[in-house]
Amino acid sequence: MTQRIFISRKLPDEVIAPLKENYDVKMWDKEDRPIPYEELVKEVKDADALLTTLSENVNKELLTAGNKLKIVANMAVGYDNVDISSAKDLGITITNTPDVLTESTADLAFALLLATARRMIEASEYVKNGDWKSWSPLLLAGHDVHRKTIGIVGMGSIGKVVAKRATGFDMNILYYNRSRKQDAEDELGAKYVDFDELLAQSDFIVCLTPLTEETKDMFTREAFKKMKQTAVFVNASRGPVVNEKDLYDALVSGEIAGAGLDVFVNEPIDADHPLLKLKQVVAMPHIGSATGETRNKMMKLCVENIEAVLSNKKAITPVF
Ligand code: GLV
Ligand code: GLV
CATH class of the missing domain: 3.40.50.720 (NAD(P)-binding Rossmann-like Domain)
Structure with a gap:
């Protein structure tokens, strides 16, 4: 069965195009607001991979709801929004976006x-x-x-x-x-x-x-x-x-x-x-890494981490 990726924020089509070639990709498409938590919990149920931003609370409940979840690629260098110890317990890879930003x-x-x-x-x-x-x-x-x-x-x-x-x-x-x-x-x-x-x-x-x-x-x-x-x-x-x-x-x-x-x-x-x-x-509205060049690199790195883990390779930038 085709593996499924859920993306919690609207990203440009050209960034997710490579994923669409091999995976079933679904994306929250409201540009002006983040996905409500309850909806994210529903979406994660049959997702193999999740691409999140720092607005999402990736807590134990969410991680546990992801029955098939293998990776959460968090589009930030900081990952205080992710429950790392639960991810470890559940064997879910967490990646961040260091260096590029x-x-x-x-x-x-x-x-x-x-x-x-x-x-x-x-x-x-x-x-x-x-x-x-x-x-x-x-x-x-x-x-x-x-x-x-x-x-x-x-x-x-x-x-x-x-x-x-x-x-x-x-x-x-x-x-x-x-x-x-x-x-x-x-x-x-x-x-x-x-x-x-x-x-x-x-x-x-x-x-x-x-x-x-x-x-x-x-x-x-x-x-x-x-x-x-x-x-x-x-x-x-x-x-x-x-x-x-x-x-x-x-x-x-x-x-x-x-x-x-x-x-x-x-x-x-x-x-x-x-x-x-x-x-x-x-x-400032949390724009530390907000340049077109850098945000594109961060999105690409998330995509590459997901591709790696879903094809049973090592993540590029795992946090543990
Ligand atoms: C932004 O604050 C980040 O952690 O990337
Ligand atoms: C300031 O612009 C100055 O010329 O001293």
Whole structure:
């Protein structure tokens, strides 16, 4: 019997064309919204492979409902939306999309740092709203980036490429990670420090750590209090590493100067969320890897992982 693939988000036809040659492919086709969970549970019942995005909760119930399920190809480098231990128990391969998105995500993280430091979004709105009446000495004056200290939390492949970007701005580079990264130290001059020292010394704190039990709520009021009052906090990892209420309080009370956020605890974040009312917050809709080139590579990698596993070969980028 032809093996069946279910794709949880509408992907371009040319991306899934190779799959259609050999497999029975079904795809959620509403471009504007994710598939409701209950429908996904129904679809997985007779699927051999699932292609998911970070919007889907790939939990134990869903994995168990997939009677024939062999692989879930998650279109993201992060896989905190997948219950890895249940997948292991059930013998289901989980793949992610590392490497192909490293540079694009680092570009966005650095852009967010620059945009927040130099108040670029606020400035653009100022011009477009017709508020620009004259040049003035401190109009929209922000913070220098060059020669400042960047503190990278999570020195994985994206962290290293952010550090490389920082060398071009003559920045002093600190990092905190579970393990030392000798290559980042040797090649980029990054210095390993403990978390508290990173918070205290950095002008820019850039969070790139995966979301795990240990990193959940890593940035609380206590952490923000340890930062400089001029510090800019950037999060391009996952929302729940930050306590958003604490971040809001830290910003409002002037404990830190600004925040550039690509990720939120609840996505999409409610437009009425207090954080979005602050002019010192730059908010992006989780677009770290969102370039045409990179998203295409991520989709292709998912397709190739599925093809490999369904033809009894090894997955290309399994997470375990
Ligand atoms: C995006 O956040 C990803 O994990 O790829
Ligand atoms: C700024 O644009 C300047 O010319 O000083």
